[in-house]
Amino acid sequence: MSNVHKSIQWKSVAIESNDGFTDKDFDGLVAFEELSDYCIQKSDISVKTDPKTKKKCKSKKSNTNQKSENEIQVSEAMDNSDCDETREVSMHLWQNLCIASPILRSLSELSFSRPTPIQSKSIRVAIEDKLDILGAAQTGSGKTLAFGIPLVTHIMNDKSEDGVCKLRALVLTPTRELAIQVKKHLEAITKYCGVSVGVIVGGMSVQKQERILKKVRPDIMVATPGRLWELIEQQSSDHLTRESVTRIKYLVIDEADRMAERGHFKDLVQLMDLLRVKSTGRQTFVFSATLTLTYSLPNRLKMKNKNKANKLNGKQKLAKFVEFFGMRSDAMEVIDLTEQGVGIPESKQLTECKINCMAEEKDLYLYYFLSLFKGRTLVFCNSKDCLRRVVNVLKILDLKPLPLHSSMPQKRRLANLEKFEANSESLLIASDVAARGLDITHVDHVVHYQIPRTAEIYVHRSGRTARAFNTGLSLMLCEPKEEANYYKELSKTIHKGNRLQDFPIDKSVLKALKQRIDLAQKCDQLDHKIRKERSREDWFRVNAKKCEILSDTESESDDAEESSKEVRRFKAMKKQLQFLLKQPVSQTKSLYAHLLKSGSTNWMHSKGTKRAIDVVKDNKSKRVKVKKLKSQEQ
Numbered sequence: 105m106s107n108v109h110k111s112i113q114w115k116s117v118a119i120e121s122n123d124g125f126t127d128k129d130f131d132g133l134v135a136f137e138e139l140s141d142y143c144i145q146k147s148d149i150s151v152k153t154d155p156k157t158k159k160k161c162k163s164k165k166s167n168t169n170q171k172s173e174n175e176i177q178v179s180e181a182m183d184n185s186d187c188d189e190t191r192e193v194s195m196h197l198w199q200n201l202c203i204a205s206p207i208l209r210s211l212s213e214l215s216f217s218r219p220t221p222i223q224s225k226s227i228r229v230a231i232e233d234k235l236d237i238l239g240a241a242q243t244g245s246g247k248t249l250a251f252g253i254p255l256v257t258h259i260m261n262d263k264s265e266d267g268v269c270k271l272r273a274l275v276l277t278p279t280r281e282l283a284i285q286v287k288k289h290l291e292a293i294t295k296y297c298g299v300s301v302g303v304i305v306g307g308m309s310v311q312k313q314e315r316i317l318k319k320v321r322p323d324i325m326v327a328t329p330g331r332l333w334e335l336i337e338q339q340s341s342d343h344l345t346r347e348s349v350t351r352i353k354y355l356v357i358d359e360a361d362r363m364a365e366r367g368h369f370k371d372l373v374q375l376m377d378l379l380r381v382k383s384t385g386r387q388t389f390v391f392s393a394t395l396t397l398t399y400s401l402p403n404r405l406k407m408k409n410k411n412k413a414n415k416l417n418g419k420q421k422l423a424k425f426v427e428f429f430g431m432r433s434d435a436m437e438v439i440d441l442t443e444q445g446v447g448i449p450e451s452k453q454l455t456e457c458k459i460n461c462m463a464e465e466k467d468l469y470l471y472y473f474l475s476l477f478k479g480r481t482l483v484f485c486n487s488k489d490c491l492r493r494v495v496n497v498l499k500i501l502d503l504k505p506l507p508l509h510s511s512m513p514q515k516r517r518l519a520n521l522e523k524f525e526a527n528s529e530s531l532l533i534a535s536d537v538a539a540r541g542l543d544i545t546h547v548d549h550v551v552h553y554q555i556p557r558t559a560e561i562y563v564h565r566s567g568r569t570a571r572a573f574n575t576g577l578s579l580m581l582c583e584p585k586e587e588a589n590y591y592k593e594l595s596k597t598i599h600k601g602n603r604l605q606d607f608p609i610d611k612s613v614l615k616a617l618k619q620r621i622d623l624a625q626k627c628d629q630l631d632h633k634i635r636k637e638r639s640r641e642d643w644f645r646v647n648a649k650k651c652e653i654l655s656d657t658e659s660e661s662d663d664a665e666e667s668s669k670e671v672r673r674f675k676a677m678k679k680q681l682q683f684l685l686k687q688p689v690s691q692t693k694s695l696y697a698h699l700l701k702s703g704s705t706n707w708m709h710s711k712g713t714k715r716a717i718d719v720v721k722d723n724k725s726k727r728v729k730v731k732k733l734k735s736q737e738q
């Protein structure tokens with residue numbers, strides 16, 4: 105376990121008579137010596153870690169920043185052994201995968217005691233056999249490290265051979281948030297490896313990214329295609345040029361099916377053309393949860409999107425990726441752990457259910473769900489207009505929703521994601537920009553406010569919950585039009601035509617919440633009208649001034665009076681709603697009666713609330729019992 109440095113000196117320790125060493129047992133003792141300036145290097149792959157105790161140990165360590173580097177390493181090791189709550193993380197399950205020990209050290213610090221199935225299958229063939237990999241596995245199953253570990257292992261080896269500082273790998277992702285996240289995941293395993301990771305995404309300052317490029321000169325560049333191509337074209341850093349890119353030895357395409365969608369990433373086509381110029385020996389990793397998923401587009405979309413109407417089968421899809429991403433068909437492994445392409449977590453992890461309702465009732469059902477069930481909830485909408493409206497209504501109801509969509513400034517997008525991660529009761533209302541790849545810790549519920557248009561989107565959205573051995577709930581709000589146009593096709597592909605279980609609803613609670621929702625919707629409509637009117641007036645005023653038109657003062661004052669009437673109405677309704685929100689919902693003897701007694705703030709956040717996932721499971725087992733009884737009676 106330990107390696108003692110030869111050059112360091114032992115120092116003698118003075119023995120006082122009251123130290124107890126005058127005892128007969130110590131007869132023959134000549135002297136004591138101590139060694140304090142030494143270094144322990146961990147070479148074993150079984151390490152004691154515990155996030156809680158590590159924090160404790162860290163705070164102890166911070167008092168020692170005067171010490172030499174050697175001493176700090178020793179105290180770290182000793183601090184760990186001193187902590188009572190330490191937990192042994194046995195790493196033997198990783199042992200046969202040819203992983204370099206600095207990476208294993210990081211994995212043990214992350215408490216990742218065993219590889220996930222996709223990691224078990226891909227890491228060894230990627231490291232030892234250096235094969236290209238087409239990898240498909242469920243959402244949240246650890247695909248990032250399935251390509252990340254081989255990537256970092258190879259780069260460590262290459263660097264130790266050539267010792268050159270150059271761009272060695274590109275990792276491409278479809279969204280900015282995902283690129284930033286992949287960088288973080290890679291950094292978590294490169295901590296002791298001497299491998300650097302950089303990120304390039306749109307929406308951030310180009311100059312800042314150029315500066316980082318020049319300063320850090322990363323070995324691995326994680327990027328979205330648009331900004332990457334822009335920087336390559338500008339040639340502002342010799343680290344990222346057409347030449348340096350054609351010479352990379354490793355290429356990763358994450359969420360590959362999305363990346364290869366025709367017409368989506370024009371820059372990616374140019375980039376792939378460039379990479380194909382010199383592709384000999386390059387190792388390519390292509391991953392997604394829906395890599396081999398085949399599905400028919402709903403009829404409505406088929407009409408709109410004739411290009412996509414031709415349904416490829418799984419094999420044809422893979423052949424398309426091999427060609428497009430310039431993979432080596434003679435040195436390639438296909439690892440598909442999905443069930444017929446459906447990369448959704450197993451039912452013991454993910455509980456799927458549905459509420460059938462009318463379009464205009466969706467707000468009510470969503471409010472019902474959010475009010476009764478604690479947890480981090482991610483709500484998906486199909487369009488930005490719908491998203492904005494839902495956010496507004498929930499804001500009026502004091503639920504503090506965080507929006508996330510592609511038209512928001514990048515900084516706000518990231519800030520809202522951080523806020524969502526920081527609070528276990530938070531609520532994010534997102535477009536499909538958050539559907540793929542995002543790994544947010546413990547999302548308890550995913551709600552599809554609108555039915556996703558394709559099975560593929562359903563898989564990715566639902567996969568934001570029930571990640572990495574955790575459980576979660578996915579709930580669809582389905583109106584009759586959606587049932588006919590989209591749900592049927594989706595259900596055929598994902599659930600083999602089996603109906604999803606209904607989420608149990610307590611009608612008395614629903615009724616009690618209706619008044620609030622009605623008021624909130626009215627407030628939202630009025631607010632929308634007032635804002636629209638204001639921006640129309642502003643526009644007119646600015647343009648009238650520009651054209652030196654004299655405005656009609658009479659009609660202007662009429663407008664002002666009308667709008668102040670509406671503002672007053674809005675304020676009155678809001679006051680009424682605020683009053684309602686402070687009242688107990690009802691004294692109903694419902695399933696949730698105990699939650700409703702003490703007024704809104706309490707029942708919404710009261711402890712001991714039944715989890716949504718348990719409500720669905722209980723309901724299912726009740727139904728099974730009733731069915732059994734009925735069949736026994738017959």
Ligand SMILES: Nc1ncnc2c1ncn2[C@@H]1O[C@H](COP(=O)(O)OP(=O)(O)OP(=O)(O)O)[C@@H](O)[C@H]1O
Pocket residue numbers: 215216217218219220223241242243244245246247248249392393540541542543567568571572
């Ligand atoms: N061996 C492991 N043991 C425990 N947790 C792991 C392990 N490998 C990865 N994880 C964690 O699992 C979570 C999901 O991993 P990751 O984001 O790579 O999933 P994914 O398969 O890429 O999902 P998606 O298809 O949604 O993009 C992450 O928080 C990651 O840190």
